[in-house]
Amino acid sequence: MLIDFHFHAFPDELAPRAIGSLEDNCHETALTDGTVSQALARFDEWGVDSAVLLPIATKPAQQQKINNWAAGLDGGRIISFGTVHPDSDVLFEEMHRAVSIGLHGFKLHPDYQGFFIDEKRLDPMFDEFERIGLPVTVHAGYDPYSPERIHCLPEAAASMIKRHKHLKLILAHLGGNEHWQESLDHICGTDGEIYLDTAYSLHIPDSLLLKMIRKHGADRVLFASDCPWASSAATKQKICSLPLTDDEKDLIFFGNACRLLKN
Numbered sequence: 001m002l003i004d005f006h007f008h009a010f011p012d013e014l015a016p017r018a019i020g021s022l023e024d025n026c027h028e029t030a031l032t033d034g035t036v037s038q039a040l041a042r043f044d045e046w047g048v049d050s051a052v053l054l055p056i057a058t059k060p061a062q063q064q065k066i067n068n069w070a071a072g073l074d075g076g077r078i079i080s081f082g083t084v085h086p087d088s089d090v091l092f093e094e095m096h097r098a099v100s101i102g103l104h105g106f107k108l109h110p111d112y113q114g115f116f117i118d119e120k121r122l123d124p125m126f127d128e129f130e131r132i133g134l135p136v137t138v139h140a141g142y143d144p145y146s147p148e149r150i151h152c153l154p155e156a157a158a159s160m161i162k163r164h165k166h167l168k169l170i171l172a173h174l175g176g177n178e179h180w181q182e183s184l185d186h187i188c189g190t191d192g193e194i195y196l197d198t199a200y201s202l203h204i205p206d207s208l209l210l211k212m213i214r215k216h217g218a219d220r221v222l223f224a225s226d227c228p229w230a231s232s233a234a235t236k237q238k239i240c241s242l243p244l245t246d247d248e249k250d251l252i253f254f255g256n257a258c259r260l261l262k263n
């Protein structure tokens with residue numbers, strides 16, 4: 001079984017524009033046209049059984065609409081997370097509404113949502129995530145949208161984690177896109193339900209990836225591609241090539257995801 005814990009798609013009517021502007025921004029070619037149907041077609045080709053949709057509200061006013069859309073897609077092969085914007089006037093209401101409509105977790109993107117991961121003003125939000133008990137995926141490390149100011153660096157994430165010991169946190173891109181050595185030093189081995197996803201990390205040296213998995217534990221690493229920006233098949237191949245046991249690979253490919261999604 002293969003569960004991809006990180007993919008992006010957009011409502012059909014918005015997909016062409018969303019993908020176009022992201023491609024311009026990232027200087028990357030997307031592997032889908034941004035629609036859910038094409039993501040599912042890729043997952044067929046790549047051997048992915050189910051995948052976690054991670055939508056992002058870049059403005060507070062978008063969050064309800066996006067969450068309703070994500071909830072409508074949930075079920076079958078798609079496992080939908082919701083999104084909230086930390087600046088929303090109805091942040092807590094929307095967090096609870098997202099739970100009530102069946103969303104399985106939350107996605108935050110510090111660069112797109114304009115916050116730094118260790119800001120004290122966010123403590124009430126993370127406290128509430130701890131009470132709710134659902135996993136929260138946070139973009140970590142470099143993002144081409146804000147290349148000069150990285151809003152979630154491993155050391156800053158570690159200081160937030162210290163204040164929120166019960167948070168189920170997934171740090172995307174192995175704890176810090178392009179900042180993997182810092183992630184190894186500051187995040188790997190940290191106690192608690194702290195997970196690393198493997199999204200968009202095909203270019204990390206294998207030796208460093210192996211060190212990270214060994215230090216953090218294969219029971220806290222989640223297989224993830226970041227489709228449409230990387231392929232699940234290539235990501236799977238990279239992990240398969242590492243000298244991990246079959247049990248460790250099973251945890252990464254689906255075991256941890258199943259445990260985490262069970263609530």
Ligand SMILES: [Zn+2]
Pocket residue numbers: 006008199226
């Ligand atoms: Zn992503």
